[in-house]
Amino acid sequence: MTLIKQMQAQDEFVGFYLLKECEVKQTNATPPKDYLDIVLCDASGQITAKLWDVSAADKETFFPMGLVKVQGLVQTYRDKLQAKIQRMRKAKDDDGVTITDFIRSAPIRPIDLVYTIKQVAASIENAEVRTIVDFCVAKVADELMHYPAAKTHHHAYYAGLAYHIVRMLELGEFVCKQRPFLNPDLIKAGIILHDIAKPEEMTAQLGIVSDYSNQGKLIGHIALASGWIVEAAIRSEIQLDSEVVLALQHLVLSHHNLGEWGSPVQPQMAEAVALHHIDSLDAKLQMVEDALDTTQETEPWTPIIRGLENKAVYRTKL
Numbered sequence: 001m002t003l004i005k006q007m008q009a010q011d012e013f014v015g016f017y018l019l020k021e022c023e024v025k026q027t028n029a030t031p032p033k034d035y036l037d038i039v040l041c042d043a044s045g046q047i048t049a050k051l052w053d054v055s056a057a058d059k060e061t062f063f064p065m066g067l068v069k070v071q072g073l074v075q076t077y078r079d080k081l082q083a084k085i086q087r088m089r090k091a092k093d094d095d096g097v098t099i100t101d102f103i104r105s106a107p108i109r110p111i112d113l114v115y116t117i118k119q120v121a122a123s124i125e126n127a128e129v130r131t132i133v134d135f136c137v138a139k140v141a142d143e144l145m146h147y148p149a150a151k152t153h154h155h156a157y158y159a160g161l162a163y164h165i166v167r168m169l170e171l172g173e174f175v176c177k178q179r180p181f182l183n184p185d186l187i188k189a190g191i192i193l194h195d196i197a198k199p200e201e202m203t204a205q206l207g208i209v210s211d212y213s214n215q216g217k218l219i220g221h222i223a224l225a226s227g228w229i230v231e232a233a234i235r236s237e238i239q240l241d242s243e244v245v246l247a248l249q250h251l252v253l254s255h256h257n258l259g260e261w262g263s264p265v266q267p268q269m270a271e272a273v274a275l276h277h278i279d280s281l282d283a284k285l286q287m288v289e290d291a292l293d294t295t296q297e298t299e300p301w302t303p304i305i306r307g308l309e310n311k312a313v314y315r316t317k318l
Contacts, residue, residue, distance in 0.1 A: 001014070001015035001016060002014070002015050003015075003042060003044040003045075004017070004040065004041065004042050004044050004045040004046060004047050004294070005044035005045045005293075005294050005295070005296060006044070006296060007047060007074045007081060007083075008074060008081075008296070009074055009075065009076045009081060010073070010074065010075075011073070011074040012071075012072070012073055012074075013070075013071070013072055013073075013074065013083075014069070014070070014071045014072075015042075015069070015070060016042075016067060016068070016069050016070075016091055016095065016097045016102070017040040017041065017042055017067070017068060017070055017102065018040070018041050018042065018065070018066075018067055018068075018099065018102040018103070018208075019038060019039075019040065019062060019063065019064055019065065019066045019067075019068055020039040020040065020041040020046060020064065020065075020208055021037075021038060021039035021064055022036055022037075022038050022039075022062050022063055022064050022066075023036070023037045023038075024036060024037075024054070024059055025037045033052075033053060034053075034054050034059070035050055035051060035052045035053065035054055036050070036051040036054050036058065036059075036062060036085075037050065038050065038051060038062075038085070040068075040070065040083060041102060041104070041208075042101075042102045043101065043102060043103065043104050043105075044104075044294060045104075045293075045294030046294075047074075047081055047082065047083050048080070048082050048083070049070075049072065049082065049083035049084070049085050050082065050083070050084060050085065051085040051088060052084075052085075061090060062088070062090070064208075064210055065099070065205055065206070065208065065210070066090060066091075067090070067091035067095075067097055067099055067102065068088050068089065068090055068091060069088070069089050069090075069091055069095065070083075070085055070087070070088045071085075071086050071087040071088070072084055072085045072086050072087075072088075073086065079303075079304070080303055080304075081303075099206065100206070103157070103158050103206050103207055103208075104157040104158065104207065105157055105158035105159060105207065106155075106157065106158065106159040106160055106162065106163035107163070108159075108163060108166070110144075110145045110146060110158075110159040110162060111145070113144075113159060113162035113163055113165075113166050114141065114144050114145055114162055116166050116169070117137065117144065117162060117165055117166060117169070117192060118137065120169050120188055120192065121133045121134055121137055121188070121192060123188070124185045124188055124189060125185055126185045126244065128236070128238050128242070128244045129185050129186070129189050129244055129248065130185075131232065131236045131238070132189070132193075132229055132232040132233060132236070132238070132244070132245075132248060133188075133189050133192055133193060135228070135231070135232035135235065135236070136192075136193055136196050136225070136228045136229065136232060137192065137196065139196075139228060140196060140197075140199045140200070143161075143199035144159075144161060144162045144199070145159065145162070146158055146159055146204075146206065146207060147159070147160070147161045147162075147198060147199045147202070147204055147207070148160040148161060148198075148202075148204055148207045148208070148209060149161040149163075149164040149195060149198060150198075150209070151202065151209035151212075153283070153287075153306075153307055154283040154284075154286045154287050154290070154307060155283070155286055156207075156209070157207045158206060158207030159207065160207060161195060161198055161199070164195065164282060164283070164286070165191060165192060165195070167282050167286075168191045168278050168279060168282050169188065169191050169192075171278045171281060171282060172184075172187045172188065172191050172274070172275075172278055175187070175274055175278065179274070181270065182270055182271055182274055183270075183271055186247055186248075186251065186269075186271040187271055187274060187275065187278075189248055189251070190248070190251035190252070190255070190271060190272070190275040191275065191278065191279075193225055193229070193248060193251065193252050194225070194251065194252055194255045194275060194279060195221060195225075196221075196225050196228070197221040197222075197224035197225040197228060198221050200213065200215055200216070200221065200224050201213060201215065201216030201220060201221040201224065202216055220262065222252060222253060222255070222256065222262055222263065222264075223253075223264075225252045226249050226252050226253055229245060229248045229249050229252065230245065230249070233245045247269065247271070250265065250267075250268065250269055250272055251269070251271060251272050251275055253265050254266055254267040254268065254269075254272045254275075254276065255267075255272070255275050255276050255279055256276070257276045257280075283307065284307060284308060287305050287307045287308060288302075288305070288308070288313050291303065291305050291313055292313065292315060295315075297315075299315070300314060300315055301313070301314055301315070302315070
């Protein structure tokens with residue numbers, strides 16, 4: 001079976017893959033014809049694909065999160081690899097494949113990631129900050145074991161959200177040692193809380209996001225998390241106009257930095273400035289790591305990375 005990471009232009013391939021995305025679309029021809037716009041994935045990466053001239057039976061057979069056996073040809077379209085599917089069928093029980101074989105996962109066990117998050121939360125010295133963090137973590141404790149951090153942008157795989165938080169906590173610990181004027185409790189809390197409502201924002205199975213929830217579309221994870229902080233304060237009888245609630249809400253609301261990136265306010269606390277850049281650093285480095293991991297080692301350049309201003313990354317020979 002050909003791994004997606006190993007595919008090159010003009011390669012013919014046969015193998016089992018997961019239908020990460022599958023949508024019926026129409027061509028621009030007259031009259032228009034239906035086709036399936038697909039994203040195939042395995043543990044090594046993903047590739048967009050097209051199944052042309054689909055039948056009514058095809059549209060009733062193939063759906064996201066299904067395993068399929070595919071025969072196809074790898075082509076180049078707009079400087080990106082794309083598969084033309086020649087034949088495709090659903091996987092059968094006797095094919096000996098299971099869906100978990102095709103799921104990319106965080107490189108650290110989810111149970112260890114969640115344990116680390118809870119241990120760091122327990123180390124927060126300010127009792128009110130710790131209470132609010134514990135409340136918010138408890139709301140999504142089960143989901144942290146498997147939820148991705150995003151649909152496609154970064155850490156978009158099984159337990160990616162918990163992995164993102166833990167990597168940020170490691171960066172935060174270093175920054176606090178280097179810049180002792182920062183409040184470690186607020187850095188820890190901001191990192192844990194900044195994306196804590198992602199499981200409420202997205203609908204995901206096995207680390208793959210199929211859609212955004214109504215709450216995600218209408219409110220978003222930033223506003224949701226800010227609301228959870230208020231909810232935690234009310235339940236714990238913490239004054240809503242206290243410095244703790246104000247600081248935690250500001251950290252969450254400003255962590256995307258700009259309005260066009262989703263933040264209603266810009267960072268205006270030292271810890272908020274640090275949080276935004278810690279988040280950005282981890283996300284962008286993960287994009288680079290993912291691109292390098294899913295690009296053949298013989299290729300000097302990765303595909304274009306949308307989160308890096310549509311730039312590709314060069315693999316140095318040094």
